[in-house]
Amino acid sequence: MSTLHTVNKSPFERSAFISALNHLGPGDALLMIEDGVVGARKASAFAGLLEKTAKNFSVYVLGPDLAARGMAEKDVIQGARLVDYGGFVDLVTEHDRTQAWL
């Protein structure tokens, strides 16, 4: 029984990212979408925290949102995987429920 957590807000703007990390349970995954992708940027203020999270949980970033903000796979923290909208759909069906940290 696992949960897919989506975060669509920049951690520089809102607490959604930190709240999501604080509520991850065994087997859960984190997907960063929309402005949430800025939290996955390597060497950012949140990179260390997310890298640590990625050791215990699956961390995904929505590629189209990353590209729209001028970034690519090389720009995100180690351990984060890129997905497209189809991959987003797969993550939803692979987990028992979805929690949107709005």
Place this chain on the structure above:
Amino acid sequence: MKLGILVNEGPYTHQASDSAYHFTKAALEKGHEIFRVFFYNDGVNNGTRLTVPPQDDRNLQKAWSELADKHKLDLVVCIAAAQRRGILDQDEAKRHGKNVDNIAPGFRISGLGQLVETAMIAERLVVFGD
């Protein structure tokens, strides 16, 4: 799999409606069933046919209508949220003495029970908002 979608934010100000649209489209392409897309809060603003975005911008309302037509999608706008924000179908316009309705093709106005029903029947609910 049977999926339900909840859209809590209107188009253009927030990306939520775009994300919901792309997700819905991708789910359909993968052969999943979309039980219903429910529009709540400012999300009801996806359901007006009176939007005229610039030609070089996407027309989200039209995109939803076309997707609904192609896949027989159930696009439901919450009645209470719609009344607050001026989204009316013919019956609602008549009932409230307004001289125009503005619901877009493929959308219908119904009660919040339709959202609870979506949560009950869909195997997964995905929420888009701000």
Place this chain on the structure above:
Amino acid sequence: MADVKPPEIASNIKKKLMYVNRKAPYGTIYALESLEVVLISAAFEQDVSLAFLDDGVYQLMKGQNTSGIGMKNFSPTFKALGDYEIKKLYVEKESLDERGLKPDDLMEISYEDEDEGFAKKPSVRIVNRSELTQIMAQQDVLLNF
């Protein structure tokens, strides 16, 4: 408040639905419109609970007075939830602590326990973060507002 309509489907589906509230009231409409769905869902006889965390804990504050901002104070509606058989309001302790709030700052919300001679029982349950995480993981559906 929206009218509570009878269920539109005859069904024996009973799911655990949790409404997750993370925003303070009045600054945005999310708290009010979340509460409206909560009331409707009571008519469907689902296993409903509410979670209040982050700024969402402010939705349950005592003494809300909206007379100066021209908006309806909807906080009394939370007190009526017991009449709708909605008895589980989880409040995250860490969220209270971070905001300098105490359980006493929140409204007293109760329900009548049919099994114990309609004794009044508190609906608000203060839980810590790891407990709330576990409760969330037991839900069938999370509705985030």
